[in-house]
Amino acid sequence: MADDDLATLGPAAEPRTTPADRPAHGTGRPQPGPGEAAPERHHQASGQAGHRLRWIVIAGLVLAALNLRPAITSLGALLEEVRDGLGMSGTVAGLLTSVPALCFAAFGIAAPRLARRFGPGAVVCAGMAAITVGVVVRPYAGGTGGFLAASGLALAGIAVSNVLMPVVIKSWFADRVGPMTGLYSMALALGTSLAAALTVPMTDALGGSWRTGLAVWAVLAAVAVLPWVVVARQRRAAAGPSTGGAAHTGETTLRITSSPTAWALAVFFGLQATAAYITMGWMPQIFRDAGVSAGTAGVLLAVTMAMGVPLSFVLPRLAARMRHQGPLAVLLGLCGLAGYAGLWLAPAAGAWAWALLMGISNCAFPLALTMIGMRSTSSAGVVKLSAFTQSVGYLISVPGPLLVGTLYQHSGGWGLPIALMAGLMVPQIVVGVLAGRDRRIEDET
Template identity: 65%
Template sequence: MGLLQKDRTPPRRSVVRDRPPTGHPDVPARRGRWLLALALVLTALNLRPAISGLGPVLAEVRRDLGMSATVAGLLTSVPALCFAVFGLTAPRLAGRFGPARVVLVGLAAVSAGLGLRALAPNTAVFLATSALALGGIAVGNVLMPVLVKRFFPDRLGLVTGLYSMGLALGTAAAAALTIPITRALGDNWRLGLAGWAVLAGLALVPWLVAAPRLRGGDARLTAGTRREADPPPRVSRSPVAWALAVFFGLQATAAYITMGWLPQIYRDAGVSASTAGLLLALVMGMSAPLSFVVPALATRLRTQGPIVIAVGLCGLVGYLGLWLAPAAGAWVWAVLLGVSNTAFTVALTMIGLRARTGAGVIRLSAFAQSVGYLISVPGPLLVGALNGATGGWSAPLALMLALLLAQVCCGVLAGRNRCVEDGH
């Protein structure tokens, strides 16, 4: 019962005006809140395995499907592109059907896409079914902060922390368990990947049970979105929205570079392949406990700049360590980069804080994540190109340091106590 106790968040002028109190018709009853919190966490667990679970068996997938190296390389950028493109559709879908229904259908698309991907006879079908799953993930990315804002307005930091922790656990679990599952099922990569489709299917259960309880609040949010969207606020003209979008994009760039290249940086420094994999797991796993703490802290602050600076400094030290002594301090740098990786959780929290209304959160979430994921697309490719051109990691790490400094600056601007509705 202690998990969902009310946050003692001091009132903040730009955030609390639109928060309905406990007992408001949009806030579910106590039992319904537990069920919805469970649904959100289980959904979060399924928003990354489609990506992190593929890497460990990519060599087998390429061999069996005849996938070229070029296509395999592009797979690192496809998720960000899908998140950007499909994420733009989320506000319109939520305005028509309600965000809870859209998330439920999106989760069903994740389960179907992952299941069908495991049966793909060729590369084209593999890419198409992957896009189906990634489209479902994209609408979940955008609308999860909306559901937290609407149904847990007095527990914004706590519930954001819960589902952020679910995201981190899902990412790490898929990376760590796909190979053991594949081996246990006869070294069949198709069965190994299909297991994550089953997990997504199981996550549908609490949503289906909770659906009758959410219908009223979902309908009110849908109606409210339609009213407020005439005329719609121009989120694209808001400096707050742009600062948050660039901050989101730069932290996503850092995350994709880390997932794609950190093990190779360690291996080139003389670290064994198995240890390099464990170091990456540590980086991703650090996000799980910290993602539970960071949002609760962020919502208690008038501005989120201090947290942005703190996690950014950890990243700067981590990158410098990789540059100067990658093997000698390998575990220390991994811990620091794991702390820096919680910038994603800070960004999600700020999406809920930088808009007053549910409709505002929908538009801000779609804008910040879609623009942000587009910004993140070239990062991993550019790091690989620099490594190939220079034969080392000094130039890529210098680029990563520069991007992190820009990330901190944008995060401080996005963390100011302003909302997109303010128009400045």
């Protein structure tokens, strides 16, 4: 990784300093003699501080990941109560389910520029603060317009943090991209599952008000702000005012849209997001229409989401050890095709098996995050690749759930929607193989 990338996007290079490097930190004099112990002690202290800061970054990654989905899944759990409380029409409620992907695409584009100006740590810190404010304000905003605006604020914080998490991992843990992506992905899956499972019980325990049930998740977001305040302050102290020039140089020499790998990764990300949103939005209804009870259908969805917790930790570690991640994309796609076949042929009889297969298939998300970190040689490249991949990908994912709902409504059954889902899995496998090739976007641009 280039030094200017580290200065701009990650920790100060101080913790990695070796004895041979030390004169560069001083006045250019020769190595200190036996009587000059103070510089040595200074560098030891700096190394210890850098080690502590890395642990703070790890805590920040986990806490941030835990907060990247509860604002969405908690709302899904209480959507009926929200609609009744705000007098929200079905059309507006349908729009609300599409807003996350739109916000992720729109606000994610701004993440690289913000990161170059303020540093990823400061932007993620602001993102966590935006989630906190948006989540706590929206239940009490006084109407549908205020609810949507506050939701947009929270989603903006989620969007920029989504883009910058792979950047933070690449900057701070360049030699451990797989394990750290796995830890982050596991925490994200855990936050998704916990919000879906606990929102209703917590709402009941706190008096039964949907407003309280939604606002309580702001507490977790507020806790996530704290480690990123430390990281942002350290970056300002270590990087200084010269980092903007380094970032600008990286910006002008890399044209992400000319990279075939970047496009393959963006389409792969978009198709896996489409499958995930369709699964979260429609899988329980498929089971209920097949005769499965509402309670069991909800548990089946929880099982699908929970599969991502252990697999999201293991899969990136495995992917990082492979030169070509295409075989993993094929395996996950085949699990998805098998799950769709089961939903078509015997949705109720094999419901638990299909839920497990869909849960495995949904782990294309951590695979995509891992490949984002591996397809660039620098943190500046990862910034651009992450923003491009996620912005384009989330735009691709917007029509999927709406199209499935339209086909279901007009056909009166699940045959055509499931055929669409299976059909989209085929190009996902193809572009996953292309994105998994051992290439770097800098070589292609």
